[in-house]
Amino acid sequence: MTGNKQIMIFKTPEDLAEELAKKFLLLVSEKDKTGTPFTTAISGGSTPKLFFSIIGNRYPDIIKWDNVHFFWVDERCVPPSDIESNFGMTKEMLLSKIWIPEDNVHRIIGEADSEKEAERYSQEICRTVPLRNGFPCFDLILLGMGEDGHTASIFPSNKYLLESRKICATSVHPITGQVRITLTGPVINNARQIIFMVTGKKKSAVLQKIIDEGDPSEQFPAARVKPLNGTLEWYLDAEAGSLLKGI
Ligand code: 6PG
Numbered sequence: 001m002t003g004n005k006q007i008m009i010f011k012t013p014e015d016l017a018e019e020l021a022k023k024f025l026l027l028v029s030e031k032d033k034t035g036t037p038f039t040t041a042i043s044g045g046s047t048p049k050l051f052f053s054i055i056g057n058r059y060p061d062i063i064k065w066d067n068v069h070f071f072w073v074d075e076r077c078v079p080p081s082d083i084e085s086n087f088g089m090t091k092e093m094l095l096s097k098i099w100i101p102e103d104n105v106h107r108i109i110g111e112a113d114s115e116k117e118a119e120r121y122s123q124e125i126c127r128t129v130p131l132r133n134g135f136p137c138f139d140l141i142l143l144g145m146g147e148d149g150h151t152a153s154i155f156p157s158n159k160y161l162l163e164s165r166k167i168c169a170t171s172v173h174p175i176t177g178q179v180r181i182t183l184t185g186p187v188i189n190n191a192r193q194i195i196f197m198v199t200g201k202k203k204s205a206v207l208q209k210i211i212d213e214g215d216p217s218e219q220f221p222a223a224r225v226k227p228l229n230g231t232l233e234w235y236l237d238a239e240a241g242s243l244l245k246g247i
Contacts, residue, residue: 005232007211009241013199016235017050020197024055024140025062027193031139032067037104039129040140041071041183043152044086047144047197049093056097065100069128073141074153074171074182075108077117084178085110108181114170118181122167125187133190133228136167141183141191145198148174149206149220153182161185162224185224192230196222199237207236208243 010016031038042048055063072086080088087107095105106124109117129136143151153171154161161169162185171180188194198207206222209215211234215223225232236244 005211005234007234007236007241007244009236009238009244011238013047013050013237016197016199016237017054020051020195020235021054021059023195024051025059027140028063028068032064037067037069037128038140039069039071039138040142041073041138041191042090042142043073043144043197044075044089045144045146047199048142049089051142051197052090052093056094060098063098065098066104068100069104069106070095070100071106071125071129071138072108073143073188074180075110077110077114077170077179077181079111080107082110108168110181114179114181118166118168118170121181125167135186135190138187138191140193140195141188143188143194143196143222143225145196145203145206145222147202147206149210149215149222151196151222151225152188153180154185154221156219156221159218159221159224162221185221188225189228190230191227194225194227194230194232196225196232196234196236198234198240201239201242203240204243207234207240208245212243212245 028038075086076084078084108121125136145151155174157174164184166184167187169184171182210223
């Protein structure tokens with residue numbers, strides 16, 4: 001443990017994904033015993049692909065999917081058929097391989113008007129995810145981190161989203177200009193469990209600044225993920241964690 005966060009370093013991205021899949025199975029089965037839905041918001045990008053494919057290919061029938069509700073941490077404002085779509089990727093890697101009620105898959109409608117969809121999605125979240133401290137409280141939020149220290153679609157250029165009073169907001173990728181919809185900082189930090197999945201050498205320097213130094217200049221949104229009452233775990237591969245000293 002380092003501070004209030006737990007950091008685990010795995011030899012390879014495959015080992016990381018394997019371990020995270022087992023953790024996910026455990027969390028879902030534990031919540032199932034309470035008789036209440038397991039609500040999770042998942043990220044897109046490339047890192048989660050391995051994790052999704054392991055669940056979809058190896059454990060498709062172990063989980064009682066009718067008690068699991070998938071939401072997205074963020075989405076690119078494109079249709080599901082677009083290669084950029086986080087929902088499209090998740091459908092290919094996981095959702096197409098499991099039996100889960102349609103009502104349990106809460107996609108962000110990327111092809112809709114972004115401002116209206118951010119509002120609509122906020123309301124959809126509140127219909128299923130219980131509120132705590134005035135914000136939805138997900139059981140688990142799975143995050144990635146970009147090389148610039150962004151997470152969700154909260155970039156160094158729009159850090160105000162870390163303090164937004166909204167549940168979802170629109171965002172713009174600082175390099176590509178791609179419009180996105182994202183959960184805001186207060187929703188992310190309200191989760192019971194937050195897990196970062198970060199792999200690759202290119203992210204090792206930013207990770208070192210965040211985890212070892214605490215990002216004193218507060219430039220990286222990922223460093224501002226500090227759960228109010230929940231837990232924070234970093235699942236790293238050896239390359240991403242190669243510069244860490246404090247663990
Ligand atoms: C997205 C993600 C984003 C992602 C990071 C890391 O929509 O792209 O939500 O926050 O997690 O950019 O992306 P990679 O996993 O592709 O490195």
